[in-house]
Structures are given as C-alpha cells and as structure tokens.
Amino acid sequence: LAKTTQPISMDSYEGQEVNITCSHNNIATNDYITWYQQFPSQGPRFIIQGYKTKVTNEVASLFIPADRKSSTLSLPRVSLSDTAVYYCLVGERYGGATNKLIFGTGTLLAVQP
C-alpha cells in the first residue's frame, strides 16, 4: 500500500491560492490519487481524484507529475470556510480485495482574514 506524506499544517489568507503537496513514492500502477476535506465534527468529503497530469473541477485542481510520486492540490482564492483538514489518499479506484483506502495524517489548512 502506498503511504502518503503531507505537511502537518499550512497557513493562508483569504483570497490567496493554496497549494498542498502530497508525496507517495510507492504509488502502484493501478492507484489513483484522491483528496478529501474534513471539517470539525463532520466526516471527510471528496474533493477531487486523478491518475496523471491535471484534473480540475469547480472546487480545486489536482496536478500530478509524470512519475506520479507526488501530487499537488490547488485551491484557488481560499476563503475562511476553506479552513479544514485535507487528506491525500492513494488506492485502486475500482473495488476489490486491494481497495483499502488509508488516510494519512492530513494537512490542517488555516485561512485567516
């Protein structure tokens, strides 16, 4: 199972772009990279998923280099409500015996006015 490494915390100000990088040196060929967001007293919520290059949705962008050993979640123009813990996971996208989705320690993003 690929293990992920993220910064424990990050600080930002409203309106700034925030980039959170995750290392996953042992990522397997069939693994996808998925990011989740968790607010206090709530379950994690899916943000974005990708396999390689770049993926963008209405919330964030995900940049994955060619070797796939890392990924960067980009949040454009953050607001106070983006203060949360962000988790990076790697695992097979399709269910089965190896679909074991392990959460790392996550990155606590604190957005200030």
Place this chain on the structure above:
Amino acid sequence: DAGVIQSPRHEVTEMGQEVTLRCKPISGHNSLFWYRQTMMRGLELLIYFNNNVPIDDSGMPEDRFSAKMPNASFSTLKIQPSEPRDSAVYFCASSAQGAGELFFGEGSRLTVL
C-alpha cells in the same frame, strides 16, 4: 438522496457495556467502510466490505470488535466489552464500485467512561 446514515450520533456508556453502532449506506453502493478517528491516531480503517462480504478486517483492534453486514442496506459495528480507550468518533462510508469516491456519514461519537 439521504446519504450515509449512522446511529446513534452520540453515545455515552460505561466500561464493560456492549456498544452497537449502525450504518445505512447509500442505496446502490457496493462497498462499505468503518473508520475510527481519534486525536492521537487520526482516521483508522477498521474493516471494509464489498458486496456484503468482509474483505479486510486487519484494522479491527482486537476481538472485542466485530462488524457485520447482513444485507446491502445495513451494517453494524459492535464493541463488547467496551473500554475507555475505545472512545472515538466512528465513521461509516460507502462507495459505488468503480467510482472511487467515498461518501461518509456524520459519525457516531462514542464515550466510554
């Protein structure tokens, strides 16, 4: 769509008592996951099911913990006997096989005195 439904939301019990946590996954989802979250250990995967069959329970801490999924719309996580160190938030999540996105419930906060 009701989402993943967990009950109870909060439970306070005394050491030695039996605790049963319940989960109703999203209709049509084939995979179900039980996670435990504490400040010290973060989000830990306890067990997951595919098509009602337990696939990997290596995260279950000890024999006091057991999980069942008698049908596609219901799962339980039981702790017997409970201990203070079991105090945590227990999350249930489900996914549609092939989608790769986990949908989490709001969690069950357990306090064992």
